[in-house]
Amino acid sequence: MKRVxxxxxxxxxxxxxxxxLFPAAAQDLQNxxxxxxxxxxxxxxxxxxxxxxxxxxxxxxxxxxxAPLRLPNKVLVKIEQxxxxxxxxxxxxxxxxxxxxVDRLRELAAKIPADSKTQRxxxxxxxxxxxxxxxxxxxxxxxxxxxxDIPIWGREQDAADKLAGFLMLQFGKExxxxxxxxxxxxxxxxxxxxxxxxFSDTRGTEAQRFYNxxxxxxxxxxxxxxxxxESQSMGRGDQRLDLLPEARAVRxxxxxxxxxxxxxxxxxxxxxxxxxxxxxxxKWLRPDDGR
Amino acid sequence: xxxxxxxxxSATLASIMLSPxxxxxxxxxxxxxxxxxxxIEIQYSEANASYFRPIYERYKKRExxxxxxxxLSPLVLPAGxxxxxxxxxxxxxxxxxxxRSAGLFLCYEWPDFAERVAPLDITSAGITRxxxxxxxxxxxxxxxxxxxxFDIYDIPVLGREEDAADQMAGFILSxxxxxxxxRTLPGAAYLWRQLGEAGGPWPRDAFSDEHGHPLQRAYNYxxxxxxxxxxxFQQYIDNGLLPKERVPNCAHEFQQIRAxxxxxxxxxxxxxxxxxxxxxxxWLLPEGSEPIPK
Numbered sequence: 001m002k003r004v005x006x007x008x009x010x011x012x013x014x015x016x017x018x019x020x021l022f023p024a025a026a027q028d029l030q031n032x033x034x035x036x037x038x039x040x041x042x043x044x045x046x047x048x049x050x051x052x053x054x055x056x057x058x059x060x061x062x063x064x065x066x067a068p069l070r071l072p073n074k075v076l077v078k079i080e081q082x083x084x085x086x087x088x089x090x091x092x093x094x095x096x097x098x099x100x101x102v103d104r105l106r107e108l109a110a111k112i113p114a115d116s117k118t119q120r121x122x123x124x125x126x127x128x129x130x131x132x133x134x135x136x137x138x139x140x141x142x143x144x145x146x147x148x149d150i151p152i153w154g155r156e157q158d159a160a161d162k163l164a165g166f167l168m169l170q171f172g173k174e175x176x177x178x179x180x181x182x183x184x185x186x187x188x189x190x191x192x193x194x195x196x197x198x199f200s201d202t203r204g205t206e207a208q209r210f211y212n213x214x215x216x217x218x219x220x221x222x223x224x225x226x227x228x229x230e231s232q233s234m235g236r237g238d239q240r241l242d243l244l245p246e247a248r249a250v251r252x253x254x255x256x257x258x259x260x261x262x263x264x265x266x267x268x269x270x271x272x273x274x275x276x277x278x279x280x281x282x283k284w285l286r287p288d289d290g291r
Numbered sequence: 292x293x294x295x296x297x298x299x300x301s302a303t304l305a306s307i308m309l310s311p312x313x314x315x316x317x318x319x320x321x322x323x324x325x326x327x328x329x330x331i332e333i334q335y336s337e338a339n340a341s342y343f344r345p346i347y348e349r350y351k352k353r354e355x356x357x358x359x360x361x362x363l364s365p366l367v368l369p370a371g372x373x374x375x376x377x378x379x380x381x382x383x384x385x386x387x388x389x390x391r392s393a394g395l396f397l398c399y400e401w402p403d404f405a406e407r408v409a410p411l412d413i414t415s416a417g418i419t420r421x422x423x424x425x426x427x428x429x430x431x432x433x434x435x436x437x438x439x440x441f442d443i444y445d446i447p448v449l450g451r452e453e454d455a456a457d458q459m460a461g462f463i464l465s466x467x468x469x470x471x472x473x474r475t476l477p478g479a480a481y482l483w484r485q486l487g488e489a490g491g492p493w494p495r496d497a498f499s500d501e502h503g504h505p506l507q508r509a510y511n512y513x514x515x516x517x518x519x520x521x522x523x524f525q526q527y528i529d530n531g532l533l534p535k536e537r538v539p540n541c542a543h544e545f546q547q548i549r550a551x552x553x554x555x556x557x558x559x560x561x562x563x564x565x566x567x568x569x570x571x572x573x574w575l576l577p578e579g580s581e582p583i584p585k
Contacts, residue, residue, distance in 0.1 A: 151551035153458060154450015162449060193492050197534040199506035207498035241495050248499045262447035
């Protein structure tokens, strides 16, 4: 059965490549089940974020990206001031992206000097774009599970992380690298010491999520992301904590294969293949994104 | 009374009612000996190390694998697939699913380890030595069995498979009946809590493993227990073993597991045998009890 799913996924990839010759017009990519809203922030400090996201039409683009998804119920996706650092998706929705969260990811990205990159190759712009796309797709994944009544084995928040990482890989190698590297950076930079009852959180630790995103990337495309893995030839003193340890890396291809199977057997039956090809053909990132 | 059990029973009864050839009075007449499954094979491999021999002897005397086989007999395995379960000395403190060919390995090292970690007396939180040892054994058994089920039935796992296997274990433990659930679920959590509290603070790469942190696993088991039967496990909330911030989410989390089980596992379970398994009350009798009569 898994072989059938892989063949199906491959066919979709080829289909996507074929329609790149005929890029989709924006009006082709619509999803009437997704409502969007930019809620004006009360705090003046979030106003530039509000203006920027609105001008960039990020939610309109998200809706276009999700055009192939057939959802039985409507979902509202909104960006608003939460008066909290974050807001997880609750059954029934809405999907909420907090200005506070966006502010935080910009703050962490600012640790990377302008016109510079981290040792793993993350630029400030990639850090902003990757982390933003990650949180949007992760929250949206939770909404999709809920909307489609998908059976979830494993913790729901981790499943949403894995689906978000899986989707990021479908943007094409160059964009996937920017997004996944940026998303991983966010968790790398926001790493904190967990003790005692911290571990009762429904989400994984930042370190676990950091490794999970690197693992999805490497598992999905070993050649493109081989530099995400700590080399066995490295000595103890050369250990790099910004890379995936070899012991985990060897398991990532199987993890990704299982994820592909799970996606194909649960979500794919609710995806319009024709529209998926059109989504795959479109360039979603712009050169000035994250600036 | 466990709410999850109610749902499984409803599903079972629904399928029974839908079958005109099958009547409940006939079902009630089914003997326990009906709990057989030719596609499940069990084996006790003799322990070499003298310190594992008592465990080996006890497993055999208590017919641990025979009970497990009966408990698993409702599984409808695909044609040509045999579920092999071997108790053995592994040379490591572990147990694992080794694929469809080799099957499930349950190591004597694991209960030996559990006995060393288990409290000598009942703890202030109400966890007994027997519950901790039994909980640890059943937790690892059904965790590895979870991996087996995901593999054998090609079950899609969207989250992390190691957590999913813990969920399978926790869900199954909640299905034995309130007595077993009460003894074993906190016992399973106890082992992970002890392991988690032994170290720390942990460097970043300590979190690169595909398994959750031991404290995460401890909280997950307690959350599953409370989500399955809030009244039965209220004391673990009252005494602070599960932080209050997590508590409101547990019913929803358990519902997620139950829904996944019903959708992906229940179609592979024989409803008549399942009812027989659920009707038995002599599973896992405490140490010293007589073996189950055949």
